[in-house]
Amino acid sequence: MFAYVVAAVFLALFGAxxxxxRRRFSNAVHLGLAVTFLCLGLLAGLQGAPRGVAVTVMVVVLLVLALGPVxxxxxxxxxxxxxxxxxxxRPANLLxxxxxxxxxGVMALMTAAVVSQSKTLAIxxxxxxxxxxxxxxxFLCFVGYAFLYGRMRIRRDADWVVVLGSGLTGGRHVPPLLASRLERGRQVYETLAExxxxxxxxxxxxxxxRGPDEELAESHAMADYLVERGFPADRxxxxxxxxTTEENMLFSKALMEAERPGSECVIVTNNFHAFRAALMARKAGVNGQVVGSPTAAYFxxxxxxxxxxxxxxxxxxVNLGICLGLVLMGCLAYVLA
Known part of the structure; x- marks a missing residue:
């Protein structure tokens, strides 16, 4: 019962x-904690379930824990x-x-600790x-909430659609990744305009x-791409x-404020980047929702x-402080062992 109460509290915090x-990482953490305590409550409730059901669920959970990492x-x-x-x-492609x-490597280390019976290695x-x-x-909180954020409805009262650049190929050509953003930006624009x-x-x-290896600014290549495909140049x-993305936000905000002070926008990037871009937009004071465009699955x-x-x-x-605290707990366990 206690786990359900805690889950309800975190769910209420998430809703608030x-x-x-919507552009707060704390939303992701609150949702993750709500789901975690809900699952703990469900597992605890297996004590009162029929034996066959309880055994089946526990076997499935153990299989997921054992085989999932592999x-x-x-x-x-x-x-x-x-x-x-x-x-x-490239480093980014090796992640x-x-x-x-x-x-x-962690699984091998765990196996070595069990085989060697070493207390030090176990700690x-x-x-x-x-x-x-x-x-x-x-990470699971981030992925889960990013999935939800990317499926929120586009706000209909926005006056601007901001498409973020991502680099050119050959110094002047729009690559597929950026073309995906531009096509998504066109769709959002048409939805708002109608x-x-x-x-x-x-x-x-x-x-x-303009990057150091580019012949022209990305924004000009992006605009040319749209105009060549029938988009009105005067819009x-x-x-x-x-x-950088931070500068995308700040400089675009300055342009929008100069033209229509206080107006709202929809920012377009790729789907994997949408939630982080939303966090950046909030930090920069940009009044805008972020939507994502499709990306190749392997990417x-x-x-x-x-x-x-x-x-x-x-x-x-906060994060490194908590990690350091966990390491200190391990050091304390080693001293006391």
Missing amino acids: GVLRD ALAGLLCANGVQMVRKEGV SLLAGLGIL VVGTLLMVLGYVSFL RREVDRIPVLVTSGG ILREDRSR WPSATIREFAAVFLEYRA
Whole structure:
């Protein structure tokens, strides 16, 4: 019963947080805690269930705990190899492979601790599992809420559609990843425009400056891409100074405030980047919802890990502090052993 009460409290906090501002990482944590305590309550309730049902559920849970990490590690390693083949050997493309190898490494370390019966190794493994458990919980919260956030309805009262740049190929050409954002931006623009008065038709902002290996600013290549495909040139505003997502937000905000102070916007990026971009928009004071465009399935695991790592470090004081506290607990256990 206690677990259900705690789950209800966190669910209420989640609901209040979403109503206050959808773009808060605390919403993800509250939802994750609500689901966790609900599951604990359901497991505790198995004591009163028929024996056959209880045994079946426990067997399934144990199988998931035992085989789940192995399957996950295999899938991540396979995805990492695919990423390297398709996208090349770069640090960002190795994340899923490294995550898969890391899971296998932890499993090997656990096996060594059991076989060797070493108390020191057991404490090291236990401490590592506590830290990984905390990080994994946050990762699941991030993925779960990002999934929900990406499916929220587009706000109909926005005056702006801001498409974030992501780099050009060959110095001037729009790559498929960026083209996906632009096509999604066009869809959002058309959705907003069909319900607006003539004097309040939205404006689409292409946001992206010129990189060191680019012949022109991303925003100009993005605008040209849209115009060549029939988009009205007079409904495009180009933000051509930004080099990072944070600057995308700040410089686009300045343009929007200069034209229509206090207006709202819909920001378009890729789906794996949407929730983190929403957190950035909130931090920058941009009054906007973020929506995602489709991304190739093989690209998603490494990209999601990268996005989570950036969010984790954004709240480094809390997260690293908790991880350090868990390590100190392990050190204390070693001293007392």
